[in-house]
Amino acid sequence: MKKVLVFGGFGFLGHYLVHELLKRGYKVTVADIHENEKLESNITYIKCDITSKENVENVFENKQFDFVYNLAGFANLDTAIKYPIETIQLNVIGNMHILEQCVKNNISRFVYASSQSMYGISDSSHELDEDNSAKNPVTAYAIAKWRAEQKLHTMSTEKFIVTSIRPSTVFGASPRLRSDIVFNNLVACAYTTGKIEIMSDGSPWRPIVHIRDVCSAFIAGIEAPSKLVSGRAFNVGVLNGNFTVRDIAEAAQRAVPGCDLVFTGEHGADSRTYKVGFSRILTELSDYYKPKWDLDMGGRELVEFFDEIDLRESQFRGRNTIRLKQLKHLIDNNMLGSDLRYKI
DSSP states (O other), X not given: OOEEEEETTTSTTHHHHXXXXXXXXXXXXXXXXXXXXXXOTTEEEEEOOTTOHHHHHHHHTTOOOSEEEEOOSOOOHHHHHHOHHHHHIIIIIHHHHHHHHHHHTTOSEEEEEOOGGGGOSOOTTSEEOTTTSOOOOOSHHHHXXXXXXXXXXXXOOSSSEEEEEEEOEEEOOOTTOOOSSHHHHHHHHHHHHSEEEESSOSOOEEEEEEHHHHHHHHHHHHHSOHHHHTTEEEEEOOXXXXXXXXXXXXXXXXXSTTOEEEEOOTTOSOSOOOEEOOXXXXXXXXXXXXXXXXXXXXXXXXXXXXXHHTOOHHHHXXXXXXXXXXXXXXXXXXXXXXXXXXOO
């Protein structure tokens, strides 16, 4: 039985990745700053702050793993804007601590959760590809992801296979629900208020993808032949996976029949518009990456989940689903230092 270590395994994406790994017969260890009150007996948990070199060393001490994922780190633009230095420390230095231990402990594969944000503002008349498109990161989050990728790919060897997964904006239901990502936000807004209000003219393009399809890409990172993934990055999305904001809003409206959809246009045309190409993953990893979800399926799933948890507007706008509000709560309650390191 292959052993897998997942940093950030209790997060929005990690929840599904861990359970998919278990379904496939892997033995899973989760290293996360957060504890899970409903921890399954077949998951080993180690508390870890990846900005602490000692914490990361402890995760690997006297243990053997075959594959390592790093999903840990800030994944929210507002958080990165408010805490740029801390974002870089967590997403770059934390990743280096993990990489050092992977090399030291002879890990065979490392899969990194990167981001398409590194492309920055671009011309939406063509689709961005992994290698040839310019990288113009404009936020601390995007800069951190690009720096981390640059470093880790220099470390790829025949015996240490590294792969970067660059998901589109993710959507979908999860026990660690996020309502600060576009489609989730719009469906939650429609569900709790009966109205969707778009401040732009709806014309900007966005690539988005369902959380379960992203997990499929991460699984491909350890199951596809090494020659296909070694030292490479993959944009993750679906065929025709670029949508205008209007497309996304109309899909949210279909998920909640009867809700109002209004385009105020007060912010004009958003300059943050871009399209991403997915031909590499859809063709070269077609035996391993088989996306199944579209916006309408995801919308129905979200509404069913909201019914199940009886989602209210106060919850959807609260700290449990919006990361920046959660950080403020932790700092105010002396659980998190001003450097954004947990007091563990």
